[in-house]
Amino acid sequence: RKxxxxxxxxxxxxxxxxxxxxxxxxxSASQSFFWYRQDCRKEPKLLMSVYSSGNEDxxxxxxxxxxxxxxxxxxxxxxLSDSATYLCVAFPSGGSYIPTFGRGTSLIVHP
Amino acid sequence: xxxxxxxxxxxxxKSGTSVKIECRSLDFQATTMFxxxxxxxxxxxxxxxxxxxxxxxxxxxxxxxKFLINHASLTLxxxxxxxxxxxxxxxxxxxxxxxxxxxxxxxxxxxxxxQLSVL
Numbered sequence: 001r002k003x004x005x006x007x008x009x010x011x012x013x014x015x016x017x018x019x020x021x022x023x024x025x026x027x028s029a030s031q032s033f034f035w036y037r038q039d040c041r042k043e044p045k046l047l048m049s050v051y052s053s054g055n056e057d058x059x060x061x062x063x064x065x066x067x068x069x070x071x072x073x074x075x076x077x078x079x080l081s082d083s084a085t086y087l088c089v090a091f092p093s094g095g096s097y098i099p100t101f102g103r104g105t106s107l108i109v110h111p
Numbered sequence: 112x113x114x115x116x117x118x119x120x121x122x123x124x125k126s127g128t129s130v131k132i133e134c135r136s137l138d139f140q141a142t143t144m145f146x147x148x149x150x151x152x153x154x155x156x157x158x159x160x161x162x163x164x165x166x167x168x169x170x171x172x173x174x175x176x177k178f179l180i181n182h183a184s185l186t187l188x189x190x191x192x193x194x195x196x197x198x199x200x201x202x203x204x205x206x207x208x209x210x211x212x213x214x215x216x217x218x219x220x221x222x223x224x225x226q227l228s229v230l
Contacts, residue, residue: 034218043117043204043221044155087155091208091217098145099208099219103154 003027004090006102013109017078021105023088024070030100032091033064035073037084038104044087047073078109113137115207117222124195125230131191132225134205140185141207145219146178149202161188195229202226 033050050062061074085104144161167180179191204224208217
């Protein structure tokens with residue numbers, strides 16, 4: 001079982017829609033979590049950090065549920081420019097200290 | 112601005128040649144850097160962890176003699192693809208963790224990637 005799992009999608013939504021992605025992780029010792037956005041043939045870029053208390057940045061809201069070991073990303077009022085692949089990342093608390101990536105969820109926002 | 116710089120962005124080379132890719136942390140010291148490979152429409156695959164002043168740690172299935180990693184300073188790691196072949200054509204990306212002063216956690220920043228095409 002992969003340590004970080006995401007539904008690859010694609011999620012195909014109209015402009016203005018609200019879309020949510022979930023990501024589950026298997027290592028309960030994971031300490032920090034992030035959402036990254038990756039456009040085609042570009043490097044991943046940090047979108048936002050994820051905290052148990054929730055994190056909101058404009059149209060984006062991220063949430064961490066440690067009890068159920070999942071993180072979520074909510075995008076409100078989708079824009080065409082939101083089309084990309086969204087990656088969730090878990091940082092371990094120690095040991096090998098290698099961040100683990102999900103395979104990414106593809107979002108396509110259409111007119 | 113960029114936090115991690117990666118060069119070159121594009122490389123086209125003949126089969127059998129070696130290609131060196133550089134990854135620099137611009138305003139922080141990176142004792143650890145990660146090298147990834149990504150094929151079209153595939154997920155990021157960790158190739159190796161580059162450690163400053165010591166040998167890199169390679170993931171299972173990655174040939175260390177083919178993908179040479181050198182991390183001689185706290186701001187520079189290099190990946191050399193030796194005797195490149197067409198099957199090595201891929202998007203190579205480096206990353207480095209940087210500590211967030213406010214939250215005291217580390218965030219991962221990526222270089223812009225190198226698209227390697229081996230003819």
